[in-house]
Amino acid sequence: MNANVTPFACGDAVCAQNRIETFIRSTVFDRPTLVLDRDMVAQQYRALKAGLGRADIHYAVKANPARDVLEVLVSEGSHFDAASRGEIALCLSLGAHPDCISFGNTVKRASDIAFAHQAGITLFAVDAEEELEKIAEHATGAQVYIRLLVGATGADWPLSRKFGCTPEMAEGLMARALELGLTPVGLSFHVGSQTRQAEMWRDTLDQVAAVWTQARAKGYPLSLINIGGGFPAFYGEAIEPATIYAARVMEMVEARFDGAERVMAEPGRGMVAEAGMIAAEVMLVSKKSEDDLHRWVYLDIGKFSGLAETMDEAIRYQFATERDHEDHGPCILAGPSCDSADVLYENRPVMLPVGLRAGDKVIIRSCGAYTSSYSSVGFNGFPPLDVVVI
Amino acid sequence: MNANVTPFACGDAVCAQNRIETFIRSTVFDRPTLVLDRDMVAQQYRALKAGLGRADIHYAVKANPARDVLEVLVSEGSHFDAASRGEIALCLSLGAHPDCISFGNTVKRASDIAFAHQAGITLFAVDAEEELEKIAEHATGAQVYIRLLVGATGADWPLSRKFGCTPEMAEGLMARALELGLTPVGLSFHVGSQTRQAEMWRDTLDQVAAVWTQARAKGYPLSLINIGGGFPAFYGEAIEPATIYAARVMEMVEARFDGAERVMAEPGRGMVAEAGMIAAEVMLVSKKSEDDLHRWVYLDIGKFSGLAETMDEAIRYQFATERDHEDHGPCILAGPSCDSADVLYENRPVMLPVGLRAGDKVIIRSCGAYTSSYSSVGFNGFPPLDVVVI
Numbered sequence: 149m150n151a152n153v154t155p156f157a158c159g160d161a162v163c164a165q166n167r168i169e170t171f172i173r174s175t176v177f178d179r180p181t182l183v184l185d186r187d188m189v190a191q192q193y194r195a196l197k198a199g200l201g202r203a204d205i206h207y208a209v210k211a212n213p214a215r216d217v218l219e220v221l222v223s224e225g226s227h228f229d230a231a232s233r234g235e236i237a238l239c240l241s242l243g244a245h246p247d248c249i250s251f252g253n254t255v256k257r258a259s260d261i262a263f264a265h266q267a268g269i270t271l272f273a274v275d276a277e278e279e280l281e282k283i284a285e286h287a288t289g290a291q292v293y294i295r296l297l298v299g300a301t302g303a304d305w306p307l308s309r310k311f312g313c314t315p316e317m318a319e320g321l322m323a324r325a326l327e328l329g330l331t332p333v334g335l336s337f338h339v340g341s342q343t344r345q346a347e348m349w350r351d352t353l354d355q356v357a358a359v360w361t362q363a364r365a366k367g368y369p370l371s372l373i374n375i376g377g378g379f380p381a382f383y384g385e386a387i388e389p390a391t392i393y394a395a396r397v398m399e400m401v402e403a404r405f406d407g408a409e410r411v412m413a414e415p416g417r418g419m420v421a422e423a424g425m426i427a428a429e430v431m432l433v434s435k436k437s438e439d440d441l442h443r444w445v446y447l448d449i450g451k452f453s454g455l456a457e458t459m460d461e462a463i464r465y466q467f468a469t470e471r472d473h474e475d476h477g478p479c480i481l482a483g484p485s486c487d488s489a490d491v492l493y494e495n496r497p498v499m500l501p502v503g504l505r506a507g508d509k510v511i512i513r514s515c516g517a518y519t520s521s522y523s524s525v526g527f528n529g530f531p532p533l534d535v536v537v538i
Numbered sequence: 539m540n541a542n543v544t545p546f547a548c549g550d551a552v553c554a555q556n557r558i559e560t561f562i563r564s565t566v567f568d569r570p571t572l573v574l575d576r577d578m579v580a581q582q583y584r585a586l587k588a589g590l591g592r593a594d595i596h597y598a599v600k601a602n603p604a605r606d607v608l609e610v611l612v613s614e615g616s617h618f619d620a621a622s623r624g625e626i627a628l629c630l631s632l633g634a635h636p637d638c639i640s641f642g643n644t645v646k647r648a649s650d651i652a653f654a655h656q657a658g659i660t661l662f663a664v665d666a667e668e669e670l671e672k673i674a675e676h677a678t679g680a681q682v683y684i685r686l687l688v689g690a691t692g693a694d695w696p697l698s699r700k701f702g703c704t705p706e707m708a709e710g711l712m713a714r715a716l717e718l719g720l721t722p723v724g725l726s727f728h729v730g731s732q733t734r735q736a737e738m739w740r741d742t743l744d745q746v747a748a749v750w751t752q753a754r755a756k757g758y759p760l761s762l763i764n765i766g767g768g769f770p771a772f773y774g775e776a777i778e779p780a781t782i783y784a785a786r787v788m789e790m791v792e793a794r795f796d797g798a799e800r801v802m803a804e805p806g807r808g809m810v811a812e813a814g815m816i817a818a819e820v821m822l823v824s825k826k827s828e829d830d831l832h833r834w835v836y837l838d839i840g841k842f843s844g845l846a847e848t849m850d851e852a853i854r855y856q857f858a859t860e861r862d863h864e865d866h867g868p869c870i871l872a873g874p875s876c877d878s879a880d881v882l883y884e885n886r887p888v889m890l891p892v893g894l895r896a897g898d899k900v901i902i903r904s905c906g907a908y909t910s911s912y913s914s915v916g917f918n919g920f921p922p923l924d925v926v927v928i
Contacts, residue, residue, distance in 0.1 A: 178649075208876075209919065210875070210876055210877075210917065210918045210919070213916070230919070231875065232874075232918050232919035232920055233919070234916065234919030234920060234921065235918070236919075238919065252876065253874070253875075253876050253918070255822045255872075255874050256822075257819075257838065257874075258896065258897065259568075275824065276822060276823075276824030276825075277824070278823055278824060278895065278896055279822055279824070310834075310880070310881055311878065312826070313824075313827065314826055314827035316827060316828065317825075317826075317827055317828060341878075429647075431645045431646070431647055432645045432646075432666060432668055432669055432672075433666075433668055434667070434668060434669070435707075436699060436702070436703055436704055437703065437704035437706060437707055438710075446645040448647065452846070452912060459849075482645075482700055484622075484643070484645050484647075485600070485621065485643075486598075486600055486621045486642065486701075488700045488701065488731075489849060490700070491700055506648065506668055506672060507648065521914065521915065521916055522914050523914060524911065524912050524913060524914055525910075525913050525914070525915055525922045526603070526624065526911055527600065527912050528600045528621040528622050528624075528643070528911075529599065529600070529620070529621055529622035529623070529624030529625035529626075530622055531624065532915045
């Protein structure tokens with residue numbers, strides 16, 4: 149193991165991270181492979197739960213639907229947030245109880261709502277009248293929570309306007325839900341993925357609490373607040389330890405949501421990102437011209453084979469190599485496909501060892517979330533990202 | 539069939555396009571499905587070949603690696619441009635001769651070069667010294683063509699700086715190839731995907747011809763010019779008919795590349811895009827607030843399930859519905875996943891019927907290229923894009 153590799157800054161995780169790195173360094177891979185550590189998933193569940201206290205953790209399955217990850221979380225007592233019929237079926241097949249699964253996508257196929265209802269799922273997300281009508285028809289009497297569209301926060305992967313309705317519309321949807329025989333039990337929102345500091349939640353919580361308080365004052369019997377995801381992973385910039393972060397968020401929640409008998413949280417990235425690293429390989433190092441300031445480094449993994457979150461250079465992964473003791477220089481990093489859009493970092497180049505060459509192994513850290521499931525089925529004839537669990 | 543659906547503007551293709559539309563309108567799909575027409579692939583091959591004349595067409599397999607597409611092209615006599623070992627193996631398994639396959643990715647794994655060499659492939663793309671060294675080691679005596687980095691053109695999907703070396707470096711690579719026992723046979727370049735008018739090739743051809751002429755004057759025995767792809771498909775903006783477009787490009791090529799015994803062209807999009815349409819479905823229509831100017835329309839297919847080329851709204855697909863006789867209004871179009879980046883068109887909204895609602899079928903035209911192979915393995919629990927061939 150290379151002594152110059154910077155250990156992870158997040159305390160308890162250092163030893164476990166090194167377990168994955170040690171495995172990758174001592175193993176030969178014939179294609180890009182995500183290595184996941186089951187123990188780290190369990191540890192992170194416990195760390196988040198310790199801070200979230202009475203809140204139910206509904207793991208966002210979309211972050212990493214690997215069977216091993218879900219099995220660990222079922223055994224830890226986690227609940228689940230499912231985005232589709234496929235995810236619901238997967239959770240049920242691994243022993244999750246239907247009472248512990250929420251159908252959290254606000255955009256659902258009618259037949260999938262019916263499937264969920266028949267499977268015993270009773271809690272659905274909604275942000276539009278047409279969705280309420282579909283739920284009323286296919287999941288009679290279900291509980292719904294209204295997803296709110298909240299103002300921008302400081303998240304590294306801020307959310308678009310895609311999900312949620314404005315606070316002004318929320319009460320109208322509650323009234324319509326009642327007319328349709330549904331039970332509007334609460335509100336949900338999302339602060340934005342990778343919200344690095346708990347303090348960044350404050351403004352959003354204030355906005356949501358105002359809607360909550362007003363709706364309850366008007367007689368809507370809200371009892372559930374779903375605080376969504378946003379729990380961060382370590383990508384090189386300091387984050388608060390998971391338990392402290394979660395506890396601070398919960399403290400702000402408890403101070404604002406009177407009558408919230410039930411609190412839900414939906415960590416995805418914050419649960420599994422640090423539990424995985426990708427074993428990759430350098431395919432080529434080149435310069436475009438003799439006087440080029442930057443080298444181009446091409447890896448065997450790119451935007452279409454697992455690293456989709458490099459879109460707009462939003463998520464900046466960390467890299468380790470066997471040459472980390474050498475001098476470093478700026479590189480433009482690209483994937484292996486013939487697609488010109490398959491460039492990972494160009495606006496902000498990455499510092500990599502000057503001696504890097506084709507065939508060198510590269511470890512990409514904190515890759516446990518939003519990688520394997522984003523991988524394309526076979527773009528350019530490359531197989532999907534492989535997954536190994538240790 | 540709805541009489542108000544605008545027929546395709548590209549002449550002969552209208553009837554065949556209608557064959558796919560008719561099939562989609564009369565079929566029930568339980569998930570998003572790409573419907574491909576074998577006959578249209580054959581027709582387009584013949585149309586391009588009629589214009590390209592003596593040039594060898596190396597179909598860019600990455601555009602659509604469906605077995606049916608490759609089988610049709612093998613039987614038509616097409617050659618193939620492969621991006622990976624996987625694509626080479628696929629072409630060989632369907633009867634393509636190794637002499638007709640070029641390994642066109644400038645970024646190749648060493649073991650894949652060895653595989654190609656053993657399979658009898660003799661022609662490789664290169665744009666860097668380290669790549670030449672890999673080829674010399676694993677494919678002794680191979681022919682190589684040097685990919686040039688050319689200036690920006692007017693393409694709808696312009697290429698980044700990812701591929702190619704500057705003209706100044708090209709001769710150095712030819713000299714290095716000779717030192718390594720390789721044969722530098724020619725040059726390649728790419729005008730940019732979806733270059734709508736043949737005339738847009740002129741400047742690029744001038745740039746490349748200058749390198750060609752100078753290298754030959756210095757004694758490099760160049761005999762192959764690979765003009766790459768860029769051949770357009772119809773996405774709503776006028777394009778020249780394929781034969782006329784190809785003939786105009788070839789005319790410009792013939793006027794510039796003295797001694798080019800061999801000309802290669804690599805259409806991908808231009809070969810298969812119009813031969814496929816996607817059958818999709820509306821999942822939800824909503825407004826974010828009472829006074830929202832735009833409706834949000836959510837489809838069952840998005841950026842991560844086949845429509846990756848909507849990235850930055852670059853490729854603008856055309857849509858047909860059963861309500862095309864109704865008034866239309868602006869919509870923001872989004873995919874079904876819980877990913878906030880899964881929005882297809884927002885900056886330039888799409889005009890869709892005002893009565894559109896959940897459950898309505900939507901036909902997305904010219905989807906035969908760069909869709910199915912981009913689809914994720916199962917992001918959010920949604921299965922990959924299905925493919926049906928008629």
